[in-house]
Amino acid sequence: MIDLQTYGYNNQIAAAVAGLGLTGCVPGRVVADYGSYLRVAVPEGYDCEISGSLMHRSEKYQLPKVGDWVVIQPSDLNKAVVQVVLPRTSEINRKTAGNSNDRQVLATNIDIAFVVQALDLDFNLMRLERYSYQLRQSHIEPVFIFNKADKSVDLDAKLHQIEALGVPYIITSAIKHEGIDKIKALIHDSKTAVLLGSSGVGKSTLTNALLGAYHQKTAAIRESDSTGRHTTSHRELFLLPGGGMIIDTPGIRELQLWGEAEYLDQSFQDIETLALGCAFNNCSHVKEAHCAVLAAVASGNLASTRLDSYHKFKNELQTQAFAAASLSAKHKKQRARRMRKVIEMDERLDDYSDLS
Numbered sequence: 490m491i492d493l494q495t496y497g498y499n500n501q502i503a504a505a506v507a508g509l510g511l512t513g514c515v516p517g518r519v520v521a522d523y524g525s526y527l528r529v530a531v532p533e534g535y536d537c538e539i540s541g542s543l544m545h546r547s548e549k550y551q552l553p554k555v556g557d558w559v560v561i562q563p564s565d566l567n568k569a570v571v572q573v574v575l576p577r578t579s580e581i582n583r584k585t586a587g588n589s590n591d592r593q594v595l596a597t598n599i600d601i602a603f604v605v606q607a608l609d610l611d612f613n614l615m616r617l618e619r620y621s622y623q624l625r626q627s628h629i630e631p632v633f634i635f636n637k638a639d640k641s642v643d644l645d646a647k648l649h650q651i652e653a654l655g656v657p658y659i660i661t662s663a664i665k666h667e668g669i670d671k672i673k674a675l676i677h678d679s680k681t682a683v684l685l686g687s688s689g690v691g692k693s694t695l696t697n698a699l700l701g702a703y704h705q706k707t708a709a710i711r712e713s714d715s716t717g718r719h720t721t722s723h724r725e726l727f728l729l730p731g732g733g734m735i736i737d738t739p740g741i742r743e744l745q746l747w748g749e750a751e752y753l754d755q756s757f758q759d760i761e762t763l764a765l766g767c768a769f770n771n772c773s774h775v776k777e778a779h780c781a782v783l784a785a786v787a788s789g790n791l792a793s794t795r796l797d798s799y800h801k802f803k804n805e806l807q808t809q810a811f812a813a814a815s816l817s818a819k820h821k822k823q824r825a826r827r828m829r830k831v832i833e834m835d836e837r838l839d840d841y842s843d844l845s
């Protein structure tokens with residue numbers, strides 16, 4: 490039988506569980522999320538529902554996600570109810586797709602995040618900036634995987650561009666099993682890694698290569714526009730034969746940012762360093778005079794696309810913060826209205842008791 494320690498169970502988690510003082514409950518790790526139910530390893534696999542009280546007292550982002558340590562109450566053979574989600578060491582967020590201003594948690598308790606891009610038509614380094622920001626916000630250093638090296642026509646030119654980013658990366662060909670050992674070397678001990686990226690870049694093929702077995706369904710991309718078919722539909726965590734874990738995830742159409750504008754500095758250190766030379770401390774690098782960032786763009790020292798991304802990210806995050814603030818103001822108003830109603834009701838009851 491597989492030990493829970495293989496999933497990363499440690500003294501800290503044990504202490505958190507003991508501190509809850511729950512009887513008849515056991516700790517486990519969420520290994521798959523099927524939407525209507527979860528699979529939790531304890532270490533046997535249990536199909537679990539979320540308890541009504543946990544559902545009631547939690548915001549959506551606090552509900553159990555793949556990677557979470559949870560405490561479950563077994564109720565039936567291989568059936569159980571998740572009672573508590575233990576504190577997370579990390580979580581990967583994004584803004585939910587569409588117009589709502591909600592946080593979606595993609596995976597939790599992650600040590601390494603691999604952002605996968607294919608070296609064929611999918612290749613677009615600009616897209617990686619979003620992942621960099623989002624992962625750094627979670628204090629997770631991204632490692633980029635450039636897959637489908639066998640399909641790249643101008644590999645040397647692409648390598649040159651990748652090298653210029655100055656970030657950790659691995660070149661792979663999942664179908665030829667090349668570069669897989671380099672990924673494995675990073676997921677040692679009981680580390681948890683996740684594969685993120687667009688549909689069709691080869692996340693499930695890489696998962697299978699890491700597992701040395703065909704676990705995850707894969708499907709050919711559409712040749713017309715080189716886009717994937719969203720083959721993987723749920724997140725799932727797998728134990729690797731040599732130790733450590735990998736989470737395969739469904740393809741992301743567009744990673745919409747979730748977080749705070751302050752964290753932008755870490756992802757745009759080149760711009761922040763240049764900004765030290767701007768005439769105004771609060772220079773927005775849009776049209777101010779004596780702006781060192783705009784000057785760098787004009788002289789070719791900074792790519793205009795890089796500054797465009799910076800402005801776009803900042804706008805996105807500020808719009809989100811504004812929406813969150815107005816929502817919380819709305820909630821405050823609603824709460825005040827509810828309180829007023831309770832007070833009025835109390836006063837009416839007082840009047841009534843005075844009369845009777």
Ligand SMILES: Nc1nc2c(ncn2[C@@H]2O[C@H](COP(=O)(O)OP(=O)(O)OP(=O)(O)O)[C@@H](O)[C@H]2O)c(=O)[nH]1
Pocket residue numbers: 636637638639640661662663664665687688689690691692693694695706707708709710717718719720721722738739740741
């Ligand atoms: N030539 C080549 N094809 C690859 C490689 N890796 C994956 N593929 C193919 O790319 C297609 C998509 O691979 P998947 O592993 O299903 O992609 P995915 O990222 O899991 O896609 P979603 O589950 O939709 O997010 C499949 O036809 C794979 O065989 C590779 O290294 N080289």
Ligand SMILES: [Mg+2]
Pocket residue numbers: 692693694705706707720721737738739740
């Ligand atoms: Mg897949």
Ligand SMILES: [Zn+2]
Pocket residue numbers: 764767768772773774775777779780781782783
């Ligand atoms: Zn400036």
